[in-house]
Amino acid sequence: MKALIYDGPEQLGLRDAPEPVPDKGQQLIKILAVGICGSDMHAYLGHDNRRPAPLILGHEAAGVIVGGARDGERVTVNPLVTCGTCKACTSGKDNLCPERMIISMPPREGAFAQFVAMRDENLVTVPDHVSFDQACLAEPIACGWHTVRLARETLQEPATTALVIGGGAIGLGAALSLKAQGVAEVTIVEPNALRRATLNDACGQNAISPDDLDAAAMFDLVIDGVGYAATRKTASAHARPGGVIGHIGLGEDAGGLDIRRMTLQEITFIGTYTYTAQDFRDTARAIFDGRLGPLNWTEARPLSDGPAAFADIRAGATSAPKIVLHPHP
Template sequence: MKALVYDGVETLGFRDVPDAVAAAGQELVRIEASGICGSDMHAYLGHDDRRPAPLILGHEAAGVIVGGARDGTRVTINPLVNCGTCPACVSGRENLCPERMIISMPPREGAFAQFVAMRPENLVTVPDDVPLTKAALAEPLAVSWHAARLGLEALHAGASQTALVIGGGAIGLAAALALKAQGMDDVTIAEPSDTRRAFLTERCGQTVVHAGTGQYGLVVDAVGYSATRQVASALAEPGGMILHIGLGEDAGGLDVRRMTLQEITFIGTYTYTAQDFRDTCAAIFDGRLGPLDWTEHRPLAEGAAAFADLRAGVVAAPKIILTPWT
């Protein structure tokens, strides 16, 4: 099969690799769409020791089951694999499983390939009227759906029902969509890029500013750098909340003194539960997250150029979807 292989820092090769093979208890999925995630970019830049070269990246995918009783079934992939028996898994918090793995991390190859083998419980059936390029957004949307759920469940009843999302990439846009779908109407995205800000406003119908000002009941850091944490610390209102999704930088930025004196809650949020993933899929399928027409599609064979364009900051769309068969 063909695959896009991470060979080293800022080096990707599109070539033949051994075919993916479904082991016992797995199903083979012919990949039709696979999105580029920020974590793929971190690996591409050599910033992720968990993803050493050579490796097939990619974990935001949808496709069609090949063979077996469900041959031809259209599915989207939950790429988070867990043990199923630990206290976290048993309590429905599979994202905290100590043995959790995600495809695109060794020993599991990723979905920038023509085929991937997955467990049936990690596959959600996609209705015939939903394009698989849209269904491939389930994974990044689930990340933000999970974060929005945690934040809204924990937000004090007396807090202002306003949110600022820092970062207008796919996770930031998804956070805005998830917050609105779960009941918070007053949501603003802060995005410094003029090109992306225009895209989010004109194509996605979002309220977007260059930089946030004032105070918000809930601040979502969808970037995760010291500078963005500093902004989040300053703009969360007293008694408000910071939701931290981004993993851009490990340390720095939080104003712990202000957070302590003003009782600002900080929640770090990672991936999603299996139920969050299913709930996100349902929201995609019934239209609660909008038309989801803000992606750019490119052939997997041109994946190296797509990564280079993202690296250069010349992509307006929040997400590039790679298609392996074109």
């Protein structure tokens, strides 16, 4: 099969790789759409030692099962594999399983390839009216869905206003999840003018530049989809007293939070990691039901254009919140 292989910082090569052989309880999936994630970008830039070269990256995938009793079934892939038996797994917090693994991290190759093997319980059937480009968005949007759910539960009262920091796919997914979960007023802060225009004109969002964020504006919930010191500073400045910050981004490890203000104003900070299996299923259902909108804001490219797509994202030269690669011609 053809695969896009990470060979080192800012080095990607399209070449032949062994086709995966599914184990018992697994299916072979012909990948028809796979999104480029921020974590893929971290690896591409050499910033993620959990993803050493050479490695097939990619974990936001959808496609068709090949062979067996489920041959031809359209599916989207939950890439997070957990043990299923530990306390975290049995209490509905399987994303915190100490044995969790995700495809695109050793020993599991990723989905920037023509085929992937995955166990049955990680596959969600996709109805015919949903495209594969839409279906592969279940993974990135589930991250925001999970964060919004936790933040709303922590607030313990109805949230009416929210600020989302970052207008990439994670931030946009969080904004869509906020609306789907009943938060009426959502503002996205996005510094890239090209992307900001897309958010406003094509995605139906209220996206503003950081300079246009009123210093006195306060929000029930703040979702940081970037995770840099500067964005955490913004988050802790704009969560209202008693508000909640949901932190998804992994841009850098430290700095930014105004701990004094957060302590005096009883602002809760929640770090979030991926999503539970139920969050993934709930997000997929919201996609299928149309509650997250048309999801027509992706840009599709063939897998062979992967290196150029990564370079364009690196340069901030693409307006689309998500580039989706097609591994098959």
